[in-house]
Amino acid sequence: MIFNLSKTKSIANTFIAELRDENIQKDSMRFRKNLERIGEFFAYEISKNLKYESKDVVTPLGVSTCEVLDQQPVLSTILRAGLPLQQGLLNIYDKAECCFISAYRKVKKSGDFVIQMDYISSPDLNDRVLIMADPMLATGQSMVMCCKELINRYKITELHIVAAIASTEGVAHVRANLPKAKLWLGAIDEEMTSKSYIVPGLGDAGDLAYGEKV
Ligand SMILES: O=P(O)(O)OC[C@H]1O[C@H](OP(=O)(O)OP(=O)(O)O)[C@H](O)[C@@H]1O
Ligand SMILES: O=c1cc[nH]c(=O)[nH]1
Numbered sequence: 001m002i003f004n005l006s007k008t009k010s011i012a013n014t015f016i017a018e019l020r021d022e023n024i025q026k027d028s029m030r031f032r033k034n035l036e037r038i039g040e041f042f043a044y045e046i047s048k049n050l051k052y053e054s055k056d057v058v059t060p061l062g063v064s065t066c067e068v069l070d071q072q073p074v075l076s077t078i079l080r081a082g083l084p085l086q087q088g089l090l091n092i093y094d095k096a097e098c099c100f101i102s103a104y105r106k107v108k109k110s111g112d113f114v115i116q117m118d119y120i121s122s123p124d125l126n127d128r129v130l131i132m133a134d135p136m137l138a139t140g141q142s143m144v145m146c147c148k149e150l151i152n153r154y155k156i157t158e159l160h161i162v163a164a165i166a167s168t169e170g171v172a173h174v175r176a177n178l179p180k181a182k183l184w185l186g187a188i189d190e191e192m193t194s195k196s197y198i199v200p201g202l203g204d205a206g207d208l209a210y211g212e213k214v
């Protein structure tokens, strides 16, 4: 299942447009805020797929039977660019437990890179719905490695992947390696640079959110 936000006209596409805009990007607070707003938007869309239970809620004037979320999903992200997107999800799933993974592209002398995963801090994910958020799905290698590591450790019931911008190659890599995952994407771009940056994409999401790393 792929949900591509850009296929429907909504205010959320304005957030994506602002993320991409090289002038608006100069305002790093707005860049982070737009990632957060996209996280909130996807949280709402994903919520339509989750399980609900009936609950009698006592109001000052009577009792209302409401459909409420059965269980909060666990919200995971990949450091560091994923943090604002995860925060947006957490604004909506406000009692959710969170998982943090550090993974980065380690560039070899040849110019090729491997994904170096150093750190995972996670609650128990057995029998839980997991939402994995990372703004950029470029080659898809970081996403696949991190999700596979969690799937190997836990019996996850449902996996939702959220990205602001994906590449066609990244989507194909995820679908080949995580066929059961549901993909929630802001947009899908066709091209990548020789260094595997998405084109037109938006540039380096981590640097834009938190400053250029040296
Ligand atoms: O699909 P891939 O080819 O694996 O690339 C995507 C990864 O690149 C970015 O992180 P980056 O390595 O730039 O780290 P950062 O968040 O610290 O900037 C992004 O947030 C993903 O984690
Ligand atoms: O286009 C890309 C690819 C990887 N990481 C980014 O931040 N941007």
Ligand SMILES: [Mg+2]
Pocket: 081, 204, 205, 206, 207
């Ligand atoms: Mg980066």
